Amino acid sequence: NGKMVLFSGPCAVESYDICAQIAETLIAICSELDIQYVFKASFDKANRTSVDSFRSVGFEGALDVLARIKANYHVPIVTDIHESYQASPVSEVADALQIPAYLCRQTDLLVAAGNTGKTVKIKRGQFMAAEDMEYAVNKVKSTGNEKVCLTERGVSFGYHNLVVDMRSLPVMRQFAPVIFDVTHSVQQPGGMNGKSGGQREFAPYLARAAAATGVDGFFIETHPDPSKALSDGPNLIPLDKMKGFMEMLKTGFEYGNSFNNTIL
Amino acid sequence: NGKMVLFSGPCAVESYDICAQIAETLIAICSELDIQYVFKASFDKANRTSVDSFRSVGFEGALDVLARIKANYHVPIVTDIHESYQASPVSEVADALQIPAYLCRQTDLLVAAGNTGKTVKIKRGQFMAAEDMEYAVNKVKSTGNEKVCLTERGVSFGYHNLVVDMRSLPVMRQFAPVIFDVTHSVQQPGGMNGKSGGQREFAPYLARAAAATGVDGFFIETHPDPSKALSDGPNLIPLDKMKGFMEMLKTGFEYGNSFNNTIL
């Protein structure tokens, strides 16, 4: 409907209390700024660089936290799935299923997600041309489910580095609404001795650039104290900065979407 | 043991007869050239560009063909798995499980493969620095299974294109034996209007370059008639060219492995 969307929460389900603190803060911000809010947290970090990294508080436990957030705060929930058997149980709690970037070509996973009838949010692979994401969208739509959106998070540019090609945003909006992933666009894959690093200092620049290019919403991971986050700490936006950040993006969102781009 | 290895077969299990024809031909070539041969075919093509592409003759049917090839020709079998539930049933037939490139960071899949006790052959992600493949190897080894090998097939270089960085071969050999994938290194992802294209004409150049750099073996998809292959036709090596091709690579393999590379 043209309203700006925010998918946001902690990277992983760490505890009910942290999830609740974040949900409460973001609900208030989004209400004030007329933004549609969706709570995000991963129940499992299935592709960490190292086998020793934190993954999860457990599948059941994490889904239970998500269900309580949903019930207590009346917010829709998005979380990611990694194998097709997860689609059905996760969809009992989640309103939207996110397909991780590495898995955006896995037909079984896309079809299983589509079959739940929930919104399917596909992250663009770091190895995929934007125009090829149409095939991923079509795999979901082959199930009869038309509720699909895409997410930009940068493409491989040499080693240990991603670059955001802003041309991808209008290319992918031809196929589905497009969300800009602020957090993972400043990730530096693998570069930190068994963990991925990040460049949080570039987040406001890239987020404004994406807003001005034209997108349908944003994906932002946040934490009350990023230095204590169990995953992706170097690229999280501190929770107490989220209000200023969203005000900035709301202005950019309106600017970027005020052109029909047929100027040329 | 230093003997050159060849993983080869059709891209997908199309029929018993084609599999048998290929196995018979390659067994003879490898016997003559003193190469260790492993029959390869996929039971399912799980990440085709388009949902309409050929995937499989069916899970059960394809495994049955692989089992008959193994029984009738006394060759070890490698095939790829895509979700962790497949590791156990597939390992009843396969001697080696291949992890697809897009999935090389999926911890559950690597651990499930490791737990079978079979050899795990991990393809390097098109988005991974060679040195980060050590973490993938370690995920398998965390199960106590030390039988791991890696496979090079090119990294993302712009859109619809892969480039083989030959430096990756010695980097990855620090962690595990390295196989050079001749077929997918000349693939052009997504470029062909809903299918991946390929540049078969570059296969001999890249294969010789990899051999001279130094590898432990090769992965080559072949077909009696590539123009009729149900998958990856543009980059397959015709079966009747395989003998000359392997003679060429055997010479290069010996050249590449005759240096200790501490020359500098």
Place this chain on the structure above:
Amino acid sequence: NGKMVLFSGPCAVESYDICAQIAETLIAICSELDIQYVFKASFDKANRTSVDSFRSVGFEGALDVLARIKANYHVPIVTDIHESYQASPVSEVADALQIPAYLCRQTDLLVAAGNTGKTVKIKRGQFMAAEDMEYAVNKVKSTGNEKVCLTERGVSFGYHNLVVDMRSLPVMRQFAPVIFDVTHSVQQPGGMNGKSGGQREFAPYLARAAAATGVDGFFIETHPDPSKALSDGPNLIPLDKMKGFMEMLKTGFEYGNSFNNTIL
């Protein structure tokens, strides 16, 4: 002084009349929108893909046209130089000397340009990390000339393709004011059978993105009829679209520069 700057004109000096038509139109637009205007045209296209491409109306003739534009319209002039001997004669007409991207590491050229005392506008090489442009700036400043600005026009991303990494803009602004080159950022080097191609349709998206990221001004090539332009036609902005284009960028410029970016 924080005022938005526009460097704009035809790609090459084709004739006095076309230059005059463009200067007159852009002077009026910039006056209305409070933009500082600099007239740009190349006296020679020294690095065309093919030796048969149009280069110039001649060194003397082209400088003469630039001098007449300057005298008749009272606008400052920027033009590019390619070898160090050109710096001195060109600086008799030009107020700013542009160093082409391929030449941004040529010490003699940078020093010769610096020695003229004119503003030196250095385009970032398609092969240079943004932070390494500090060395190019320092080569000019080694002459005692502090009037330097940098220009972003995309970096090599695979073959026949450039990508604009918006992170480069704040990185380079640490060293000097940064101009975003709208025209060449949508160029496709070499791809068109002996000529470079272009994607004019992406120009408004990338220009807005750069504005929102934060820059000091823009470089835009224009022509009354791009289909008849003697160089770079596929990426020129039509002259009659320039007013709407500049209104769009002025809004983005103010948005992008209204943050101190210490939000995080």
Place this chain on the structure above:
Amino acid sequence: NGKMVLFSGPCAVESYDICAQIAETLIAICSELDIQYVFKASFDKANRTSVDSFRSVGFEGALDVLARIKANYHVPIVTDIHESYQASPVSEVADALQIPAYLCRQTDLLVAAGNTGKTVKIKRGQFMAAEDMEYAVNKVKSTGNEKVCLTERGVSFGYHNLVVDMRSLPVMRQFAPVIFDVTHSVQQPGGMNGKSGGQREFAPYLARAAAATGVDGFFIETHPDPSKALSDGPNLIPLDKMKGFMEMLKTGFEYGNSFNNTIL
């Protein structure tokens, strides 16, 4: 004539004595191994990262050293030129003029080099598709000079990194003989705080790979003591390792050129 060629010497003309020591050593090696030898040294390093880096012992002085090496050792000489005015005086000493990679599209420079009637050796730009080097070759041939060769030294792959795409070698051999630049293919541009770094340890791998792919010769910078070299030290091959290195490459050269590559 199909004989392997070696262009080799110190990076820069540091002194007559070092040049003479290198020439004498390499002449003996090439004579023993039936390799055609060309002495290489730069009279000026015109595009160092930083303005403070060593450039030259002076134009006249450096040309004089090259002339004495030529006279005393009866070897042909190659050196690079950076602006068109240098072509004529340098060609009085040099038998081949090398066009630096950044300058491979500069029409005036290529034409000036062509007009000397000497061999023109063009390095491929780090930003150029291999097939586009045909236009650079044609710029030289437009002068009536058919003596052109091309040199591969890697393309931009992300920041501070080059990758050698071995497919480029057969592509460029369609237009002219191709030399593989061992030294600069392992360069890391700009990465070392104002200097370019290098990865000498990869030189034997990439050199063997290029040899096996198929080339006409090699370009290798060497020094009796790389740690004391005034330029490019981290990627030079120590002079006392050159004999073993060339033996290795001679074998690879014969292997790579023994196929007509119409196998497929």
